[in-house]
Amino acid sequence: MEDKIKIIEIDGVGFSFNANRAHERDGHVYCRQCGEQIDSEPLACLGSKKIIFSRNCRCDRETEAKRKEEEIANHIRRLKEECFATSRNLISYSFEKIIEPERQEVIIAKNFVKNFKELAKNNNGLIFHGNVGTGKTYLAACIANKIIEEYQIRVKMRNIPQIINDIEKRGFDIDKNEYYRLLCSVPLLILDDFGIERNTEYINEMVYQIINTRYEAKKPTIISTNIPLGVIMSGSNDIDKERIYSRIREMCIPVKIAGEDIRREIGKLKLNKTRELLLGER
Ligand SMILES: [Zn+2]
Known part of the structure; x- marks a missing residue:
């Protein structure tokens, strides 16, 4: 499925996410599959600018663990x-x-x-x-x-x-x-x-x-x-x-x-x- 990028504002900071994988609820963004919040706390960047990172949800962690396991098995x-x-x-x-x-x-x-x-x-x-x-x-x-x-x-x-x-x-x-x-x-x-x-x-x-x-x-x-x-x-x-x-x-x-x-x-x-x-x- 093609990425459907959406941008929302959290505490005055823009945060973009793939709407096919995540959805917005009460001003935060959650994974559609596992329900974990994926927007991080706003971090101070250069000057007074702030930035919000996308963090790994349980699905991401599981995918990564599986990839590592396969790598070791290979x-x-x-x-x-x-x-x-x-x-x-x-x-x-x-x-x-x-x-x-x-x-x-x-x-x-x-x-x-x-x-x-x-x-x-x-x-x-x-x-x-x-x-x-x-x-x-x-x-x-x-x-x-x-x-x-x-x-x-x-x-x-x-x-x-x-x-x-x-x-x-x-x-x-x-x-x-x-x-x-x-x-x-x-x-x-x-x-x-x-x-x-x-x-x-x-x-x-x-x-x-x-x-x-x-x-x-x-x-x-x-x-x-x-x-x-x-x-x-x-x-x-x-x-x-x-x-x-x-x-x-x-x-x-x-x-x-x-x-x-x-x-x-x-x-x-x-x-x-x-x-x-x-x-x-x-
Ligand atoms: Zn997830």
Whole structure:
């Protein structure tokens, strides 16, 4: 509908309003929809002149709140799309859909989200280990989604073959470097299915560079892997693997995904502060 501008005089000051949206009653102007008064108190302007501003009514405030909400929702959607890239189905993974929410690894994952800022400061990440098909990817994706919703920050979840593919897709070195820098600096990186990649010098070097740069920059990393935890914890004779493992040992707290008691494993770490943050024992 076209604006129908009307001007009235209030305390000797002209006030214009859209008559389609508001109407005059007893010398003031009110919104037709919510009934709130929209003419402000006359304000002294330059010299002896006065001016009356139009103020937002409840409808305006509600429209603005809705716009902000939509903006945040769009921002979250874009962050999630960027997080999972081609694995879009992971966007739907959420804690609310987990059938046994009382399982310890689920509690830890939720506490990781809740205390993310504090854990990130200490560079505490997680390593999800356990047999194939125990839901490691599912739980990691739940964390990614929830972190994005709660903090609206960038998260990336990739496995190493996807990273190699992403890098090779970028023809120019400058684009490759940019992508690589992003992996090293994103507030949370989730390396899914660590260990499925081919064991080559090039790949080992790349993985080490990413993990080590994040280690030095104090950026937390979550790793999910089918490699038995003992192999990572006891050290490898393979020097290329061992330098990756040693960084993982320093950064990532082991969480066994199988419903078994991991309290013991975390207890052994003697990281009291971290234990409190993850198990919720305060
Ligand atoms: Zn209104």
